[in-house]
Amino acid sequence: MDQLCLEAVEAYIHAGLPTDAATALLVEVSGLPHAVNEETDRISEIGRTHGARTIRVAQDEAERALLWKGRKTAFGAIARIKPNYYLHDTVVPRRKLNEVLQEVYRIAQRHDLLVLNVFHAGDGNLHPLLVFDKREPGVMERVLAAGEEIVRVSVAAGGVLSGEHGIGLEKREFMPLMFGPHDLHAQSAMRVAFDPLGIANPFKVLPSPSSCGDAHNIGEDMWV
Known part of the structure; x- marks a missing residue:
């Protein structure tokens, strides 16, 4: 901590x-x-x-x-500082921990955000907590931009996108940072082989040209 x-x-x-x-x-x-x-x-x-x-x-x-x-x-304790937080759970080589952490602090500073670090040092699994108040105009844009930079820095240091929380929707667009077109195609083909109708947790993990809302013709103003 x-x-x-x-x-x-x-x-x-x-x-x-x-x-x-x-x-x-x-x-x-x-x-x-x-x-x-x-x-x-x-x-x-x-x-x-x-x-x-x-x-x-x-x-x-x-x-x-x-x-x-x-x-x-x-x-939970960080609620004493700000009511909201956003985190990634990238993993980096342990020898790169200090280097990546210092860059995380610089990223937060560039985006005028406060970051707290609490993580699993034993396996290099980072949990940078970007704390903020979502009622502040424009803050989510800064938070998401900082989050993307943290992911890119982690991968560039020889790390991976997630250590325990998974890819889901949030990190799927970052998959090309780690995998080439052939790798992604192979993963997609395997998924289709086991789920040809695309009904098992659709639109998660692998990059997709459309979202769940697009597929079901749900308007952008609706929450999905």
């Missing part, structure tokens, strides 16, 4: 998180007591080697649960 996220979470759960720290990394280990102690010592050593200011080890189940509550309630 980055500093803005730490501030929001700490104001919500009061877990003693370091709100003056640039980031906090939560690491959990499991196994036999001896192995857990060894891994904890090793993790602490690595942290200090790389400049960790403080190493905090949960002393009981209650403290462990409280620390993880901070991570799990982060999305």
Whole structure:
């Protein structure tokens, strides 16, 4: 969790998180007591080697649960800052995490947006939260533009479009960033083979020349 996220979470759960720290990394280990102690010592050593200011080890189940509550309630805690958020869940190589994160901050700044980062560092799965108030005129255009830039930067760094939330409708137009025409055709052919009538979750994942609304002659002013 980055500093803005730490501030929001700490104001919500009061877990003693370091709100003056640039980031906090939560690491959990499991196994036999001896192995857990060894891994904890090793993790602490690595942290200090790389400049960790403080190493905090949960002393009981209650403290462990409280620390993880901070991570799990982060999305709700940001409502203290702005009522709405928009995120992508791209994955980048772990060696590129810092590079991509710095670019995410620059993208948000260019679009006059606030971004909070809380994500799965272990597998490079980013969750940049662009926070905003949708009542502000023109803000959604800026949010969507920033989101697209984040996706493009992630893919350019050797990453992928999604780590856990899927492609759906939102990311389908980004599929050509990762797959060529032949790849997309092969994926489409496989889909047709299993669903020739196109009734299983239509218009999702693969780029389409029309939308669900177009196919059913629903006016643009109607919500689908």
